[in-house]
Amino acid sequence: MSRTDPKVLSTQDCLVATMIAVSASDANIRTAELMKIQAAVNHLPIFADYDIDGMKRMSELVFELFEQEDGLDALFGLIRANLPERLYETAYALACDVAAADGTLAETELRLLEEIRYELNIDRLHAAAIERGARARHMT
Template identity: 75%
Template sequence: MLEDAPMTAQDALAALMIAVSASDENIRTAELVKINSAINNLPVFSDYDLERLPRMSRMVFSLLEQEDGLEALFGLIRDALPERLYETAYALSCDVAAADGLIVGTEVRMLEEIREELNLDRLHAAAIERGSRARHMTL
């Protein structure tokens, strides 16, 4: 039954975080901890069924292996995610990307893609990015 269940808004947020982590083909522990922390602590995930997470992971990994998989993933995310959560989705994506202290290469490109796909205002996106950087600074 779960495999046939449509993607929820929470699934879309989780899938996007997983996609950001997997974008550089090196899923780091810090990124997994950030995803887990978000799902366990943020109000948007308060009633999320954690049993759905492995399904989202499999779906993301499968799509990212396909030629047009990223476009398909973005389509699923846009269909499931209400527009009022687009900035939340981008903030979660930035936090996952920043979790290991370095955003370079494919992660930068993935964040650009997410910004474009969600049609985020550039100024709002910059503020979200700056907040993520500030939260993930080290001494």
């Protein structure tokens, strides 16, 4: 498995790409969102053996795909091809945390979260619980 081949992503790469995509969706990556991504990578067990350089690679990949007409579809294709289905809800939970990190949800973030729910086939009831948890964790 080549670390430079964008068609082969690690599980952690997929999770990071999802978080970066949500942060970049409103074309304004906020410090709070970057800190949330960094905290997840630094503290969650799923990232224990993750090479931190992967964050830079995934950022470049997401930005490159967002510049393409069908880039979002390509990103979801990569995620579905490389992320185990058992971690789809984890990806959605991380995406919700990043979206909620700055205290505001832009329309573009909400639309991307909706697209993630659809693309990863997240049950609506489970999604509501995940969203409520993210909201509760980020209340001020």
